[in-house]
Amino acid sequence: MRTPVLRVVLTRTAPALAALTLIGGLPAPARAEQAGGGATPATDxxxxxxxxxxxxxxxxxxxxxxxxxxxxxxxxxxxxxxxxxxxxxxxxxxxxGFIDLHGHVAVQGVPPATVLRHGTTTVRDLTGPARPLGGGDGSLRQLAAGPILTAPQGYPLPVWGGGGGHGHGDAAALAVEVTDVAQAREVVNHLVDAGASVVKIALEPGGSPGAPWSKHAARVPSPWPLLAPDVLKAIVRGAHDRGRKVSAHLSNATGARLALDAGVDEWAHMPCEALPEDMLARAVTAGVRIVGTLDTQSQCSGVLANTREFVARGGTLLYGTDMAHTELPWGINARELELMLHASHGKLNAEAVLSAATGKAGEHLGMAPLGRLxxxxxxxxxxxxxxxxxxxxxxxxxxxxxxxxxxxxxxxxxxxxxxxxxxxxxxxxx
Ligand SMILES: [Zn+2]
Missing domain, CATH: 2.30.40.10 (Urease, subunit C, domain 1)
Incomplete structure (x- = not known):
């Protein structure tokens, strides 16, 4: 397989080397962190x-x-x-044990053992080094998307790109700019070969007040470039051909429309800006699942209304926190659960909320009965x-x-x- 010509973006830290290794065609090292607890015989x-x-x-x-x-x-x-x-x-x-479907644990250097001790036994990192599924044996079970796929100069580059700025939080962001259809397929194959369990894309034009990424001064004014529809569709097709879902970072109607048109499986956030009701209805009909991250977006104008409408129409809301954002706990986030409960206006009861972080989350990962007792x-x-x-x-x-x-x-x-x-x-x- 020839080495694709890609611009690999960022960072000054170790995860960038992993990403670079990945893009060079070699799998990033699987680093199964050992948390405590190895003393108990597994045959007991x-x-x-x-x-x-x-x-x-x-x-x-x-x-x-x-x-x-x-x-x-x-x-x-x-x-x-x-x-x-x-x-x-x-x-x-x-x-x-809880399953957090949206984290940045590895890239931010959050100790996996700390997350595990606070009740989250599985984390899926959306953005960070690509690596295979690991852990679950007295250590945090970790899945990874690898670098986010974005348009040339697309998000997160205008905020975190270009040598040196603050990372997704405060470390590093990892992204791959995808320019055309052929490259899209190649990049997806490389990610999956490296162990990516999901493919993460950015559909973020910027301009969502209250969103965590909008609180940092952008180097480039919005609107930021978005993936072209044919490139986006090629990414989705490539991921599906390899048995992977596509998860989109999006925050408004522009990104949501692109995602719906391309058949994106999952939205990595409840959109920050209020969406038209017919667009949320379309998402429900298409079977799109939304990972909330309601707590970290609690200052967004549209998050609660979108949640109420999406859930009321029968949409599946899943638990994910964006763990490693500075205001969030490293483990189970009770505030996220409370917001899911209250934003649903009675449509979800407390059992349904817990299920979104356990049984339903394991099923969403295709790993059932993970998340069940x-x-x-x-x-x-x-x-x-x-x-x-x-x-x-x-x-x-x-x-x-x-x-x-x-x-x-x-x-x-x-x-x-x-x-x-x-x-x-x-x-x-x-
Ligand atoms: Zn995130």
Missing amino acids: EYVLLPDRVFDGYTMREGHGVAVRGAVITAVGPAATLPAARRHVLAGATLLP VPGAPADLVAVRGNPLHAFKRLEYPELVISGGRFVVDDLLRGSGKGQAMHPAAGSPH
């Missing part, structure tokens, strides 16, 4: 008995979960679960005291976190005096 078997279990769609009172190795083997009332070592989590709720699902779990349906905030401070069957946070077990989580083979009286 145990049963967790909280007051209730959220299975990724439904809250089930009086249920427990059995885990063997890295996998959930049974979910149900205590009497139906295997006779393995039992940990009673009195007063607690057990849930699937059902037999056969990866043993990624979090527990909090009380019932999070009544207080999302508790989720930001989980007292139990398990990744791939391995205990990463075990405060709840130690607090209850039931067993020793880090060394469960030592046994508990149950």
